[in-house]
Amino acid sequence: MQHVQVNLLAADPARLGEAIRYLEEKTRPLLEDLVGSQGLSVSVNELGVAVIEEFWVSHDAMREHEKTVAPSRAEVARFSGGTISSERFAVGSFTRVGRTQPGAGMRLTRMDTDASRIDDVVAGYEDTALPWLTETPGFVAALLFIDRKTGRSISETRWDDFTTLDANRSAAAAIRADLVAATGSSIRAVEEYALLVDTAEPA
Structure with a gap:
């Protein structure tokens, strides 16, 4: 099963651009040359927060290259004048109807569930959220990241732009409520x- 490392960079907004340049010029080539790497994506918001996702063919590949990639993450934090934290997940679900472009809108929903019900989350997500997503104008891709040990998950949806992202906020809230009710999640x-870089190839 494919895995992903989700890194949250909390940066000085005035220095975030420098960190992104380092990511594109140094981290990206390093990462993509490693056996088992399936690329990365980088998204930012106006507060100076960035989500950096590293995709791997397996948990073993991700763990094997940690010592190679970790110093690059530390440099990104240094360039940005901020801090970086990381979480690891399996990719429990992936659907894509198009390719995301720079400037695409991205919504992350972080959920907690009893670990024994994580399969219910995947099933509920695919039965409840995906049918609505694939019929909604502007939808590009959806991913569900899961951690079977902790019960934590992240639902990630990608949209053509912020106009379409904004237009579906109320509907997305209703879908979240349905999923929470069905799975006992919070x-x-x-x-x-806003998505800036996307070379990832989720399986």
Whole structure:
């Protein structure tokens, strides 16, 4: 099963551009040359927060290259004058109807669930959220990241632009409520970003 490392960079907004340049010029080539890497995506918001996702063919590949990639993450934090934290997940679901372009809108929904019900989250997500998503104008892709040990998950949806992202906020809230009711989950956070870089190839 494919895995992803989700890195949250909390930066000085005035220095975030410098960190993104480092990511594109140094981190991206390093990462994409490693066996088992399936690319990365970088999204930012106006507060100076960036989500950097590293995709891998397996958990073993991700773990094997940690010592190679970790110093680059530390440099990104240094360039940005901020801090970086990381979480690891399996990719539990992936649907794409198009390719995301720079400037695309991205919504992350972070959820907590009893670990014994994580399969219910995947099934509920695919039965409840995906049918609505694939019929909604502007939808590009959806991913569900899961951690079977902790019960944590992240639903990620990608949209053509912020206009379409804005237009579906109320409907997305209703879908979240349905999923929570069906799985006994709780919402930890809902975040929105602009996608800057996307070379990832989720399986």
